[in-house]
Amino acid sequence: MSEPTSNFIRDIILADNESGKHAGRVQTRFPPEPNGYLHVGHAKSITINFGLAAEFGGMCNLRFDDTNPAKEELEYVESIIEDVKWLGGDFGDRIYYASDYFGQLYDWSCQLIRDGHAYVCDLTPEQVRLSRGTLTEPGQNSPYRDRSIEENLDLFTRMKAGEFPDGSRTLRAKIDMASANLNFRDPVMYRILHAEHHRTGNEWCIYPMYDWAHGQSDSIERITHSICTLEFEDHRPLYDWYVQRLGIFAPRQIEFDRLNLTYTMMSKRKLLQLVQQNLVESWDDPRMPTISGMRRRGYSPQGLRNFAQNLGVSKTNGTTEFEKLEFFIREDLNKTARRAMAVIKPLKLIIDNYPEGQTEWLDACNYPDNETDLRKVPFTRELWIECDDFEETPPKGFFRLYPGNEVRLRWGFFVKCVSLDKDADGNVTAIHCTYDPASRGGNSLDGRKVKSTIHWVSAAHAVAAEIRLYDKLFTKEDPNDVPEGQDFTANLNPKSLVKVQGWLEPALAETQPGDRYQFERLAYFCADKSSTKEKLVFNRTVELRDTWAKEKKKS
RNA sequence: UCCCCGGUCGUCUAAUGGUAGGACAGCGGACUUUGACUCCGUCAAUCGUGGUUCGAAUCCAUGCCGGGGAGCCA
Numbered sequence: 001m002s003e004p005t006s007n008f009i010r011d012i013i014l015a016d017n018e019s020g021k022h023a024g025r026v027q028t029r030f031p032p033e034p035n036g037y038l039h040v041g042h043a044k045s046i047t048i049n050f051g052l053a054a055e056f057g058g059m060c061n062l063r064f065d066d067t068n069p070a071k072e073e074l075e076y077v078e079s080i081i082e083d084v085k086w087l088g089g090d091f092g093d094r095i096y097y098a099s100d101y102f103g104q105l106y107d108w109s110c111q112l113i114r115d116g117h118a119y120v121c122d123l124t125p126e127q128v129r130l131s132r133g134t135l136t137e138p139g140q141n142s143p144y145r146d147r148s149i150e151e152n153l154d155l156f157t158r159m160k161a162g163e164f165p166d167g168s169r170t171l172r173a174k175i176d177m178a179s180a181n182l183n184f185r186d187p188v189m190y191r192i193l194h195a196e197h198h199r200t201g202n203e204w205c206i207y208p209m210y211d212w213a214h215g216q217s218d219s220i221e222r223i224t225h226s227i228c229t230l231e232f233e234d235h236r237p238l239y240d241w242y243v244q245r246l247g248i249f250a251p252r253q254i255e256f257d258r259l260n261l262t263y264t265m266m267s268k269r270k271l272l273q274l275v276q277q278n279l280v281e282s283w284d285d286p287r288m289p290t291i292s293g294m295r296r297r298g299y300s301p302q303g304l305r306n307f308a309q310n311l312g313v314s315k316t317n318g319t320t321e322f323e324k325l326e327f328f329i330r331e332d333l334n335k336t337a338r339r340a341m342a343v344i345k346p347l348k349l350i351i352d353n354y355p356e357g358q359t360e361w362l363d364a365c366n367y368p369d370n371e372t373d374l375r376k377v378p379f380t381r382e383l384w385i386e387c388d389d390f391e392e393t394p395p396k397g398f399f400r401l402y403p404g405n406e407v408r409l410r411w412g413f414f415v416k417c418v419s420l421d422k423d424a425d426g427n428v429t430a431i432h433c434t435y436d437p438a439s440r441g442g443n444s445l446d447g448r449k450v451k452s453t454i455h456w457v458s459a460a461h462a463v464a465a466e467i468r469l470y471d472k473l474f475t476k477e478d479p480n481d482v483p484e485g486q487d488f489t490a491n492l493n494p495k496s497l498v499k500v501q502g503w504l505e506p507a508l509a510e511t512q513p514g515d516r517y518q519f520e521r522l523a524y525f526c527a528d529k530s531s532t533k534e535k536l537v538f539n540r541t542v543e544l545r546d547t548w549a550k551e552k553k554k555s
Numbered sequence: 556u557c558c559c560c561g562g563u564c565g566u567c568u569a570a571u572g573g574u575a576g577g578a579c580a581g582c583g584g585a586c587u588u589u590g591a592c593u594c595c596g597u598c599a600a601u602c603g604u605g606g607u608u609c610g611a612a613u614c615c616a617u618g619c620c621g622g623g624g625a626g627c628c629a
Contacts, residue, residue, distance in 0.1 A: 135557055172627095191627035233623070234559055312568045450588090453588050521590085546590075
């Protein structure tokens, strides 16, 4: 497992503990908006927030940033809770919602109005945009900026009471329309939205904006370190401004770089588009970069955590190679997944000198380097082997099966290829071998060696299964790199899912959804949630490293 | 054009004024009843220019490059 590497956020906490700022208390939070499923980028945030809390003996809350009823749904809340739990985030019973604080937020708004720091503005959205100025020019004060406190209080009360239509008025903070930081140009605190909220129902028709809700929520929960992504850097001064005007507990916002992965798209809006346009099956389609998709595909929580841990934390905008994710998934699965044999591109192998009708049950190890945990595999005269393990005319360096060559059948016998059956077009339809009965279990009596061991399944005992071979969802490192006028869907990989029928050793018939295996010499697989005893379905999680395939590619 | 942030091996990341290190990827080898795993070796970086200093990836200045910012989204 990888050591957590030093990073600037840990340094800040260390320094705070040193100075006694919070008496050594560390409280973080993971604050998703329930407007989509969590993705691997969130896994990084979860690892940082829960990890730091755990490391310093603190706690991390799960808090839903549910301030926009138009986009948020209960389904997302439920999936997020499940995903955070699955990843190992320990939030105990600390599930909070920004909507829990709507009442407090409202009271604090009145306080800011009374202190002359906020006002009700009657400008339309369009007028607000026009008067905000530009990146280089200052904005203009709203004509409603200098209303009396009494009028503001009255109007705001009536906004809350539902007297005004959507978009007709806002509550804005009175700061500085000329600020170079656009967030200071009298930001909107409340907008009128006659929409049903998934938790508060129709209790509210005014909803707080992110900037007004987030820092205050942090403060209420006495968050010491409020860790978010880089795009909120410009918001920090506003975050601090609200907390200071209110005179409440002041958390510190710290920004880090969000995760970018090659061949992956992390925008929730675009992931939603994939789902809605049926370009993938669902949010948990195994090709999706969502936590639920990765879970369904067979990624393990530990593997994901190790990956996130190894990522490090910084403020550099970069893109991590997808191969790194795959490395940590393989690394964990190698330690935890049971081994089994399966053939996904079958080729018939007939052992001419093996008695017809005979079956031997051979011992096979379930895990490498463990000779006590065994299962039985049936061996018969006719087997399925992998197509790629045979070549009629072997390329240089090929030491699997070819005419005249002897290989080992894993856990079985040595077999030597003696002849081939071909169809009218000259395609090989079956391979004939002879076997050495003395090599039972996989070792010759006379000490002769073979260069290759291949996997196999007894044809008479083989269990059929649907095998879903997944590849990258996008063909380009940057899925958003498209010609003018096209969108990222142009880069969708048409071969991201290939379904084939495979043959499994009979022990696999009992597989339950979610079970992970390494089908030896092929890849890691995970039984899909739809898999049943009647119809087994396996998802390819991640392929094994294949130096032979790489070698072949070179020539 | 204005504000904020950032630039270290191909990629990600350490070094907090004192030997530029690790991981992934690549390459080579050893081992192997998985061409897997493991192990060993190897390639490879401080954006440019000035300055401060005995000494600079680190501090200062400046230039260049990249990211973010003008939602009643988060």
